[in-house]
Every structure is written in structure tokens, then in C-alpha cells.
Amino acid sequence: MRGASRASFTALTERLEAENIDSAAVATRLGNELFAVVGLLDTEHPLRRALSDPGKPAAEKAAVASALLHGKVSGRTESLVAAAAESRWATSGDMVDAIEQLAVEANVLAAEAENGLDDLEDGLFRFGRLVSGEPQLRAALASTWLPAERKEQLLAALLRGKTTGVTQRLITQMVTHPRGRSLTAALDMCAATAARRREQLIAVVRAAVELSATQRRRLASALAESYGHSVHLNVVIDPSVVGGISVQIGDELIDGTAATRLAAVRRKLAS
Numbered sequence: 001m002r003g004a005s006r007a008s009f010t011a012l013t014e015r016l017e018a019e020n021i022d023s024a025a026v027a028t029r030l031g032n033e034l035f036a037v038v039g040l041l042d043t044e045h046p047l048r049r050a051l052s053d054p055g056k057p058a059a060e061k062a063a064v065a066s067a068l069l070h071g072k073v074s075g076r077t078e079s080l081v082a083a084a085a086e087s088r089w090a091t092s093g094d095m096v097d098a099i100e101q102l103a104v105e106a107n108v109l110a111a112e113a114e115n116g117l118d119d120l121e122d123g124l125f126r127f128g129r130l131v132s133g134e135p136q137l138r139a140a141l142a143s144t145w146l147p148a149e150r151k152e153q154l155l156a157a158l159l160r161g162k163t164t165g166v167t168q169r170l171i172t173q174m175v176t177h178p179r180g181r182s183l184t185a186a187l188d189m190c191a192a193t194a195a196r197r198r199e200q201l202i203a204v205v206r207a208a209v210e211l212s213a214t215q216r217r218r219l220a221s222a223l224a225e226s227y228g229h230s231v232h233l234n235v236v237i238d239p240s241v242v243g244g245i246s247v248q249i250g251d252e253l254i255d256g257t258a259a260t261r262l263a264a265v266r267r268k269l270a271s
Helices: 003-018 024-043 045-052 058-069 075-086 092-113 117-133 135-142 148-159 165-176 183-197 213-227 258-270
Strands: 200-207 230-237 245-249 252-255
Touching: 003 075, 003 092, 024 045, 024 075, 024 092, 024 165, 045 058, 045 075, 045 092, 058 075, 075 092, 092 117, 092 165, 092 183, 117 135, 117 165, 117 183, 117 230, 135 148, 135 183, 148 165, 165 183, 183 200, 200 213, 213 230, 213 245
Parallel strands: 200 230
Antiparallel strands: 200 245, 245 252
């Protein structure tokens, strides 16, 4: 988001923070209701355009949103959607994206209330790795012919007893309502939201063998000192690295693997 949309989204997130939600049940209901609003606006294009029309008075748009939702959702949800409607957006899509992001934020609040932010981040990462390594599963979850209900059933069977409720809800939402994104991008968005909640960075570490608890602590501490933020490690066991490790934080890659050094030697020999 840029310009007016970014400012409006910032104001909405501040409004959500001002709610001081510390109950997992309240946060879960808010997240579910906001996701439902996103589904409605993605389906009802005339309504979406009407609520985001910059030519209409803000109060009028907020009143329409409130009238539509009153008595059907909680007061918090109605208030946030009305605030979104009266805000200025560069495009109608930006408004819906913002409401979706608020829904993700609410689910992250639910995880935080249950002391489950670590579990949420780990669960999202592990599921992403599972899908990456199973082409048939990836194809099924991304298919347009498989009904959303069937995907939900598949995910329920796959994740039952292996993730937290928040993790399963977010994964199910991202799979059944991708909104034009790849599953990887959607899961990364959710994980980044959880990381921001803890004001920490996510580092994807590739190593030939599993790191010990001591090695993980030392690496996390060294990275935190270097970046000025706490760092959550997602470790991927990858025999192709041969030795050493590589660490990716955002777009920055710190590569100290033997495989990379060998490849560099081969390139020099071939030149």
C-alpha cells in the first residue's frame, strides 16, 4: 500500500491496538468476522466500490457499513469495518486488503493471549515446508476445481493434533481464500505479522545437519546483536549445503556453506 492507503491502514491498526484485546476468544471472534467481511467484499464488487468510493462522504460510507453489519457481528468488528469505509484508499482492493490484514492481526492477538506466538510461527513454517515438498498436496490445495469445503476437510485431517487452533485457522483461510496469492506468499504474510507482534526478525537457516539447542541459542544471539532485534530461527535441514550454514533474513543472504564455496571454486576453474 502507498500514500493514502498506507496512512489509512496505519490508523486502522492503531485503532485495533487501542482495543487492548487480551482474550483469545474475543480476538478469535474478531478475526473470524473480519475474514467473513473480506469474503463478502470480494464477492460483492458493487458494495466494495461503494464503501471505498472517494467521491462519497466518509460518514455516509461508514453508515452503510454499520447498517449492513449491525446485529450480525460484534461491535468491535462493526466499528473497524465502518472506520475502514470512512477512510481514504487508493483502490477498493486496498481497503479489502487492509481488513484482511486486520483479521490476521486479530488471530495473532489470539495466539499471543494463549502464549502461542512461537507455536504459530513454527506451525506456519513447518506447513509451508510440507507443502513445498509434496507436489500432489500443493496441487490439490491450489486447485480451482476442488471445493473449499473439501480443502477444509483435507487440512483438518492433515493438521489435527499437530498445530494450534490459531495456526490451523490461518492456514485454512489462506488456502481456501488465496485472493490471487501463492500459498507461500500468504503464509509468509501471516508469519511476518506474528514476527512484527514480537518485534523480531525471521531467519531461515539451512544446514546439512540438525543444530543443537546450544548452537541455535548462539546463532540467534549473534544475529540479534547484529540486527538489533530478536531473531526467530526457522531451521531447514538440507544435505545439499554439504557443510556450514546459510542464513536468510528478508532479502539478505548470509551464505557460509561448503556447497557455495565449492561452486565458486568450480566457476574459477572453468573461467
